[in-house]
Amino acid sequence: MIDTVSVLAAKSDFSAVNTIWVLLGAALVFFMQAGFAMVETGFTRAKNAGNIIMKNLMDFCIGTPLFWLFGFGIMFGDGKFIGAYKGIADSTYASAAPDGVPFFAFLIFQTVFCATAATIVSGAMAERTKFISYCIYSAVISLLVYPIEAHWIWGGGWLADLGFHDFAGSTCVHMAGGVAAFVGAAILGPRIGKYDKNGKAKAIPGHSLTLGALGCFILWFCWFGFNGASTVSMEGDAIPLAGKVFVTTNLAAAVATITTMIFTWIKYKKPDVSMTLNASLAGLVAITAPCDTVSPTSAAIIGIVAGILVVVG
Known part of the structure; x- marks a missing residue:
């Protein structure tokens, strides 16, 4: 059994403000599960809502x-x-x-990041994955995939030795989940009815833009904990750094959203609501790695690029 008292007493120089900051960040990152659940449920058909909600719930419960x-x-x-x-x-x-x-504060902080990497995949394979298969995938990414690749950067592995910089997880979390999602989608193939007999793609509208928008706002809000709390400190140089991280994170998301709105307005003769909502998330993902080092101007440029890529991609 773990001697909790001895663990807690192992360091006598714990910082109350740093501990609160990390735990607050962990709580916000955990709440991203709700955001992803709402986004994915809103942007898919109503008949699959229960399946998607269970996937997002079990991501966290299996991964923990x-x-x-x-x-x-x-x-x-x-x-x-x-x-x-x-x-x-x-x-x-x-x-x-x-x-x-x-x-233990650091353990829960890392746990919620692992769960976020796992839940990203659910949306890409929505409406065509058996629940049991998804549970197995969730176990594998939490057990092996995320820990191994995150070790390369945050655990002192070979990428860290090369000087690779990923402040809050554009690569460790979002790219890892994105690559897994891409592979899964490629294996499963498109949803039934996605393409007509001539191979032309057809839109499959989600059943609730309201839920999708709510999920995007939740994720944007929680991203301040995802990126901001990655300072893991609120003392000394980390105090102004946290403020800068909030600014660059917010700017990239906002500019990406504006860019996609204008881009789709020009391309489709009217703004695409669902794509514009996704642009907010694209901007957030794009700024997550360099949010501590880039200027606000650079964050805005990153947002423009992300806003274009999310439509083109």
Whole structure:
């Protein structure tokens, strides 16, 4: 059994403000599960709502114990390609936590990031994945895929050695989930009725733009915790940095949204609502890696590029 008292007493220099900041960020990132559930449910047909909601729920519930048992140890173990697993996430890995932050606060912070990577895939394969198959996928990405690739960057692996910079997870979280989604969609193929007999794509409208918009607003709100709390500190130089991260994150999302609205307005003779909502998320994903280093002007440019790519792509 874990001696909780000894774990908590292992460091006497815990920072209350840093701990609160990390835990607040963890709570916001967890709430992204609700955002993804609303986005995916709103942008698909009503008959699949229950299936999608269960997938988003089970992403987190399956991933949490697996990341605690194995994933965290692989992610923060020693090694260049795969972390050397040393056991269940407990005081053995206490040194992985940032200065001033208790281990368990850091563990839950990392857990919700793992769950976010897993839930990204659900939307891309919506309406054509068996529930049991998705549960198996969710277990695999939480157990192996995310811990191994995130170790390369955040766990001191080979990409970190090369100087690769991903502040809050454009690559570790969103690209990992996106690549898994792309592979899954390629294997499954399109939804029934997506293409006509001539191979021309047909739109399959979602059943509720209201739910989709609510999900986008929830995700935008939670992204301030996703990116902002990745400072894992609210002391010293991290104080102005957190403010800058909030500004660049917000700017990229807003400019991406405007760009897509104008682009679709020109292309389709009217603004595309669902695509414009997705543009907000595209801008947020694009700014997540460099949000701590780029200027507001650069964040706006990143938003423009993201707003165009989300339509073209």
